[in-house]
Amino acid sequence: MIQSLLFVLVIGIGLFYAFKYGNNAKKNSIEYLNKTTGTKTTQDLVELKYFGKIDLNKTEEHPDVHTSINGNKVAIDLNIMEDQISRPTIEPTRVFLENLNDIEKVARKKVSDFQNGTVVKGYINDHLRAFNENELKSLGIDKFAKQRGIEWNLA
Structure with a gap:
């Protein structure tokens, strides 16, 4: 039950970032696509913790990654709906993944507040x-x- 609550809180924090940066990310993505003409063949790589290097000009589905966050085994899934994505759009995700250990600790604290x-x-x-x-x-x-x-x- 505690792990379920913890998972719900971590997802809630993720949704917060999605709502906070979502419109900006969509706008940046559209601007990026409008500037791009034809098929882009050069790679624009960004390193995402747990997922490795992602080509922003040719995104693809990324399967679940199984890892340990503060001693808890978790599966993390990355879904990018567009074929291309801009650096400003992916930045909140990169920051979120880099800080996931600390975010989990905050979520665990909030679960302990339940008691x-x-x-x-x-x-x-x-x-x-x-x-x-x-x-x-x-x-x-x-x-x-x-x-x-x-x-x-x-x-």
Whole structure:
């Protein structure tokens, strides 16, 4: 459960960066494509932690990379939807991957806040209220929740 919550928080942080830089990234990508005429044959490589060198002028699908983040085994997936991408567009992803160990520590701290009854506990409680008693039992959450003082409406 803790690893699931940690994963959700890391994904949330990733989405934050996507929303924060997404419009700018799209604009930069369009500007880059408008400046490019014909088929570009030269490589424009950028090094991404966990994925190695990526050619920005000829992006491709990158399979899951299995690695360890602060002692936790994780799979990281990289999806680039365009055939070409600009350096300013990929930069937030590069920074995010470079700082993933620190981001995971922050996420783990936020999960530990759950046990102290802070905002995270309220967030989780709100989501647990969406499930009925049978759904919670099928997920094995009922015992976990009761032991940690989580309250929800079973009606």
